[in-house]
Amino acid sequence: NAGVTQTPKFRVLKTGQSMTLLCAQDMNHEYMYWYRQDPGMGLRLIHYSVGEGTTAKGEVPDGYNVSRLKKQNFLLGLESAAPSQTSVYFCASSNLFRGESYNEQFFGPGTRLTVL
């Protein structure tokens, strides 16, 4: 099992450009999440999905859109990138229960995005 994979690993954009980050999981998890991590900060939730075809806003959703057309994939889009979106983006997935653990989320390796 590959777990959670993210594409691409690195990207540099110019202000105003658009891009899509792809997250894929092979664990048949229902729930998927996009977080961003900035220096000196914890992870902040951007958007999440509780199942195929559903999405919801997290703590910092502005400037991002998401889609979950297939259960295993969760896409994060930036329509018009801004320097404030320079960050490391992590995707995660989970089922609510795993053994005795609740909402244990499995994370991908991250995408480092720089917006100039």
Next chain:
Amino acid sequence: DQQVKQNSPSLSVQEGRISILNCDYTNSMFDYFLWYKKYPAEGPTFLISISSIKDKNEDGRFTVFLNKSAKHLSLHIVPSQPGDSAVYFCAASDNSGRGGADGLTFGKGTHLIIQP
């Protein structure tokens, strides 16, 4: 307003000694808590968790203690090993509404350095 606080950005401990990482929270609706470990250029990995109905959970060298009245939890690592050097994130979830699917709220992390 930060709902999960890790007030020590870094902590240095000698190999073989006990490492104690602290976390405070303000949201009384949080009822499940998790610790994640993160190495540079990797995604966070789940370490240990605790439900609010418990005050202690142990897994090998790792023990998490929860003091609900003080809204405080701590992670104890004993004995500390060089491979424990990483950033540790405290995270919390409120499972009263949508059953915990709404994602996790993270602290800013504590960088643990194990000295040989």
